[in-house]
Amino acid sequence: MGEAIVITSGKGGVGKTTTSANVGTALALHGKRVCLVDTDIGLRNLDVVMGLENRIIYDLVDVVEGRCKIHQALVKDKRFDDLLYLLPAAQTSDKSAVKPDQMKKLVDELKQDYDYIVIDCPAGIEQGYKNAVAGADQALVVTTPEVSAVRDADRIIGLLEKEENVEAPKLIINRIRSHMMKNGDMLDVDEITAHLSIDLIGIVADDDEVIKASNHGEPIALNPNSKASVAYRNIARRILGESVPLQPLEEENKSVFSKIKKFFGVK
């Protein structure tokens, strides 16, 4: 019996879909059977980030409304040998097309066949959020080091703590720019974690490679050389129960290096 993990944030655009794609991919790299579920009905993205858009035949709403069986709607990721699948969201309906109890039933069914169900949640706290959380056992809350994102994360954590079936949520801080944090222009990791008072499961640097990779439909987690990739893989290892110390953000070395370069007049 697998476990369902919802990736949520409250605020939009902080990296839920990117996190879902990469954490799911990293879990599959560990040999786990993973099913990604996109619950952002009407604004689906996860298929694009995963590079699976062209293979979609049926979607979540088709399954819920009985037009097809679950396995018919699942899109297989060919980069993995039968380990990674995506259940895409519908693009033509809206969030009210699915009810929380239907979602729960669907996720429970997927849990029979997969080790991890990674649920990408839409922004907001309405119907879409309720659907995404309905079948979840665990929750990862994504925030960026901005006051507004942290405020919304706090709101979402409050709601998640009321869900009886969901374990205490864990925090991911995404898009960290260490030079801004050091200058005090951004909230720092300790400040955010203390403020939200939940466990931190990972920090991810702001990395252009993430955007490039998403645009190519290749989750960054597949590329072992980027620092964001290491961060996502570490999150997956922590989900699997390993205790991996938080990596210092590699950017710090780079910024020292670039200072030296500047000092020598090299551009």
Place this chain on the structure above:
Amino acid sequence: MKKNQNVTIKGTKDGLTLHLDDSCSYSELKKELDIKLSESSRAGEDRLISVRVQVGNRYLTSVQQEELKELIRQKKNLIVESISSNVITKEEAAKQREENEITSAAKMIRSGQVLEVPGDLLLIGDVNPGGTVLAGGNIFIMGALKGIAHAGCRGNKKAVVVASLMKPSQLRISDCINRAPDKDQHDEKREMECAYIDENEQITVDRLQVLMHLRPNITRLQGGS
């Protein structure tokens, strides 16, 4: 035959006190009060005299209280200052007890959450921005107050807010409101502070230690040294 004295009037330097006996019927009492006041009405005087009414062990409904006030008010220069009774209803007693109770809670009050108690609140945890705590009485926070705290929310102006870290977005005591300065005073410590309504009817924030002088009633400890 001398009639029972159900209504007695006593003059003090602050005004008059009317003692209304509690053993007769209410209608009897009203009748006698009317007579008594008519004979002692000093129509010539234009100075207003305030009257305190003591009704002993009689329970008066709010309608009856109004009736008595009206009756007394008709005597031109009398004003009812208060009606006091030795008895209250069970509900009032329960409410009073609630309002004197300290409710403790160990939790975070997050954005969008509201915690309200009738009496004093002892919160072990933070109030985050966007979170609100309300209390009929005082609010004591062992943690950081970064959201809204409203003490004395049913009108008690003596109520106070105490926090280990005082960085509220807004403080309210009774009907006074005080919001955080627009510029964030980032490096200010603001530890172990209390907020109260000062003599200018404004909310003041000060060191915790001033409370024992300003609000000695917070102490419920009896005896000791």
